[in-house]
Amino acid sequence: MTEFLAMGGYWPWVWGSYAMMAGVTAVEIAQLRFRRRRLWQWLQRMARLSRQEER
Amino acid sequence: MSRTRIQWFHFTAPANFYDLAGRLIPAFALLSVILFAMGLYLGLWVAPPDYQQGDSYRIIYIHVPVAWMSMFLYVLMAIYAGIGLIWRIKMAEVMAKSIAPTGALFTFLALWTGALWGRPTWGVYWVWDARLTSELILLFLFLGYMALHAAIEDRQRAANASAVLALVGVVNVPIIYFSVQWWNTLHQGASITVTQAPTMATIMWVTILIMFLACWMYSIAVVLARARTEILERERRARWVQERLESEKP
Numbered sequence: 001m002t003e004f005l006a007m008g009g010y011w012p013w014v015w016g017s018y019a020m021m022a023g024v025t026a027v028e029i030a031q032l033r034f035r036r037r038r039l040w041q042w043l044q045r046m047a048r049l050s051r052q053e054e055r
Numbered sequence: 056m057s058r059t060r061i062q063w064f065h066f067t068a069p070a071n072f073y074d075l076a077g078r079l080i081p082a083f084a085l086l087s088v089i090l091f092a093m094g095l096y097l098g099l100w101v102a103p104p105d106y107q108q109g110d111s112y113r114i115i116y117i118h119v120p121v122a123w124m125s126m127f128l129y130v131l132m133a134i135y136a137g138i139g140l141i142w143r144i145k146m147a148e149v150m151a152k153s154i155a156p157t158g159a160l161f162t163f164l165a166l167w168t169g170a171l172w173g174r175p176t177w178g179v180y181w182v183w184d185a186r187l188t189s190e191l192i193l194l195f196l197f198l199g200y201m202a203l204h205a206a207i208e209d210r211q212r213a214a215n216a217s218a219v220l221a222l223v224g225v226v227n228v229p230i231i232y233f234s235v236q237w238w239n240t241l242h243q244g245a246s247i248t249v250t251q252a253p254t255m256a257t258i259m260w261v262t263i264l265i266m267f268l269a270c271w272m273y274s275i276a277v278v279l280a281r282a283r284t285e286i287l288e289r290e291r292r293a294r295w296v297q298e299r300l301e302s303e304k305p
Contacts, residue, residue, distance in 0.1 A: 008110035040305035
């Protein structure tokens, strides 16, 4: 396992590449979910307010 | 003979596209996870070290797929932007706008992984080589497209202006691809081309193709997810959005 992680002495460059890929894709997915959830809550609030106004 | 035809224009209506995308995203996301798992297993465990570069060459399994994706996504973004500009199809504008952040992300990753691969093989993280410089310009084109969209308040004017930028920037894509042939560059030539047999071991190019497919599936899933949110923002006053608000979860 240690040998695998060491990547023949090239671990900073190999794992630095894979970690960045994992990191930026995770951030992209999290940002998408956050944006959608925030918009959804805002739309629901607007819909509630307009229903109250109708009454 | 079947008389069933796919009604393509049916999906240019935001409500229909929204529902279709919602059904497709889980399938593409699952395919992406499976393909990434396969690609990482083959690339990091099964494929042997390179006889010259040792294990440092394993960066190829993300560097090449993300670099290809950066170019494909730019061309796709420009096509959608062009369709939106010429035929005024709103969904094409939404798709172009939704592709840009993912395209920028892949371009950044191509530069990052290239820099980290360059250090052990060339001895430097960066050189002002034609391939690297044109890829950096691609990143600026993606960022410029997004910045232009964000800077103009009127949605139609923003879409038109950024579409023109996207279309003009397409000229950079063949420059990136052929830069290693046109100029004397430090960057190596293509190892996999459409016209010739790959110059690397089968396990290596198969793994690269699997990772490339994984990146495609990921891109389709996130672009569709972003497009859905964009549609919700644009169509927030439409009746169908109100109906979805009552029947769906965020």
